[in-house]
Amino acid sequence: MPGKNDPTDLVKRVRRGEHAAASRALTVVVNDAPGSEALAKEFFKSSGSAQKVGVSGPPGAGKSSLTGRLIAHYRAQKLKVGVLMVDPSSSISGGAFLGDRLRVMEHATDPGVFIRSLASRGMIGGLTYAIFGAIHVLETLGCDKILIETVGTGQDEVEIASVADTVLYVTTPAMGDEIQAMKAGAMEIGDIFVVNKADLAGKDKAVADLKAALGLGHSAGQAMKAWEPPVLATSAKTGEGVPELASVLDGHWTHLRKSGEGRARLKGQHATELQFWIQRRVIKSALDRVTDKILEDMVSRKTDPGSVGRRLLEAR
Amino acid sequence: MDKPLRVLIAKPGLDGHDRGAKVIVRALRDAGFEVIYTGIRQTPEMIAAAAMQEDVDAVGLSLLSGAHLTLFPAICKELKKKGLKDVLVFGGGIIPDEDIPVLKKAGVDGVFGPGTPLQTIVDYLKGKLAVAR
Numbered sequence: 362m363p364g365k366n367d368p369t370d371l372v373k374r375v376r377r378g379e380h381a382a383a384s385r386a387l388t389v390v391v392n393d394a395p396g397s398e399a400l401a402k403e404f405f406k407s408s409g410s411a412q413k414v415g416v417s418g419p420p421g422a423g424k425s426s427l428t429g430r431l432i433a434h435y436r437a438q439k440l441k442v443g444v445l446m447v448d449p450s451s452s453i454s455g456g457a458f459l460g461d462r463l464r465v466m467e468h469a470t471d472p473g474v475f476i477r478s479l480a481s482r483g484m485i486g487g488l489t490y491a492i493f494g495a496i497h498v499l500e501t502l503g504c505d506k507i508l509i510e511t512v513g514t515g516q517d518e519v520e521i522a523s524v525a526d527t528v529l530y531v532t533t534p535a536m537g538d539e540i541q542a543m544k545a546g547a548m549e550i551g552d553i554f555v556v557n558k559a560d561l562a563g564k565d566k567a568v569a570d571l572k573a574a575l576g577l578g579h580s581a582g583q584a585m586k587a588w589e590p591p592v593l594a595t596s597a598k599t600g601e602g603v604p605e606l607a608s609v610l611d612g613h614w615t616h617l618r619k620s621g622e623g624r625a626r627l628k629g630q631h632a633t634e635l636q637f638w639i640q641r642r643v644i645k646s647a648l649d650r651v652t653d654k655i656l657e658d659m660v661s662r663k664t665d666p667g668s669v670g671r672r673l674l675e676a677r
Numbered sequence: 678m679d680k681p682l683r684v685l686i687a688k689p690g691l692d693g694h695d696r697g698a699k700v701i702v703r704a705l706r707d708a709g710f711e712v713i714y715t716g717i718r719q720t721p722e723m724i725a726a727a728a729m730q731e732d733v734d735a736v737g738l739s740l741l742s743g744a745h746l747t748l749f750p751a752i753c754k755e756l757k758k759k760g761l762k763d764v765l766v767f768g769g770g771i772i773p774d775e776d777i778p779v780l781k782k783a784g785v786d787g788v789f790g791p792g793t794p795l796q797t798i799v800d801y802l803k804g805k806l807a808v809a810r
Contacts, residue, residue, distance in 0.1 A: 380729060380730060381729055381759065381760055384729055384730050384731070384732040385732060387732065388732045392680040394680075450681075450711075451706065451707070451709075453707075454706065454707050454708065454709045455681055455709045456681060456705065456706040456707060456708060456709040456710050456711060456712065457681070457706060457711045457712065458702055458703070458706045458712050458714070459711060459712065459713045459714075460713075460714060462713055462714075462715070462727065462731070463714055463715055463716035466715055466716055466719065466723055466727070469715075469719075469722075469723040469726045469727050469730075470720075470722050470723055470726045475730055476727075476730055477730055477731060478711075478713050478731060480681065480711045482681075
């Protein structure tokens with residue numbers, strides 16, 4: 362359709378707060394469609410002022426439902442909320458079931474809330490390569506808070522730490538003992554730890570185990586942050602603990618802005634954004650040029666990974 | 678490489694029987710679509726808002742309660758109101774043959790009754806959406 366993706370017009374409409382324009386812009390940016398670079402450039406200019414809250418944790422911990430509670434809390438304060446929810450793409454079909462939205466459908470018609478589901482599309486680490494582009498669209502739309510829900514994580518998905526300003530790590534009373542909480546990886550990146558499903562038995566023990574593990578010393582990352590990650594209990598089912606969680610989230614945002622850490626984090630985020638850009642352009646484009654002929658030549662030992670790799674990178 | 682097509686599967690109204698919708702979600706996922714599911718008991722406004730924010734290529738409606746003649750046209754109307762004129766709308770459920778022309782006139786492009794092979798729906802979507810793109 363002519364003019365539908367016209368960059369100047371789209372950016373203008375997104376700045377005015379038009380949801381339909383933001384939705385179209387998200388598609389262009391996420392799909393890397395023609396014109397996406399010009400668009401992304403404009404959106405980047407308007408970025409950097411909203412608090413980006415990452416919601417991470419194992420599958421089924423209640424990340425989406427808790428996100429729904431936070432949306433309601435922020436809306437009661439008249440804040441504009443953007444939500445990005447990532448679910449895994451199939452490595453077999455390339456398809457995805459984006460099932461997070463159904464937990465937040467009660468906010469579907471609220472003009473102060475914009476929700477978009479994203480598929481991981483081949484990225485490992487709980488997010489998608491286009492995540493920054495998507496965030497910048499929502500920042501331009503004028504969102505005060507941006508909630509970014511990762512894929513349900515295991516022990517090793519930490520990308521969210523270099524994308525969000527505040528990482529909320531959501532777990533449940535059934536998460537295991539303090540030995541689990543002592544492991545490196547996902548447990549190191551939380552700025553705030555939440556034991557959700559506090560309506561179930563075992564909440565107090567889970568909170569105590571987490572506190573015990575965190576109390577053994579600062580993690581390598583946390584030592585520099587001068588922020589003691591608090592441990593809270595919430596129930597997305599009953600709403601218990603949600604106001605307290607929101608106030609701790611505000612506290613962390615204040616901490617980031619008052620200390621130099623907010624700026625340091627933003628720089629880290631830009632480094633990661635650059636890294637994703639290069640990964641999409643250089644690595645993916647080289648990999649897309651791997652043909653069956655090349656693989657055949659490797660099987661018959663006519664060539665080797667190093668020679669092929671060098672040729673593919675240099676032939677760009 | 679082509680980007681995956683996006684489809685919203687929605688269950689409007691008071692009907693809570695969503696096994697059919699879930700079977701479709703699963704089949705489309707396995708056919709390479711990115712599928713968003715609204716869950717049950719959605720209003721036309723909620724479905725249209727979700728379709729708009731997700732910028733989907735198609736919206737699939739599932740209804741077994743008999744209210745399709747009221748709800749499906751209401752959803753088509755809401756979609757148009759939101760400026761989503763290009764979104765393909767299709768539906769399924771317990772829908773008598775004589776109702777199909779009425780639904781088509783209201784903007785429901787394809788209607789699939791019980792027993793429709795999943796591949797038929799996948800082929801239908803891929804065919805229609807390839808043209809649209």
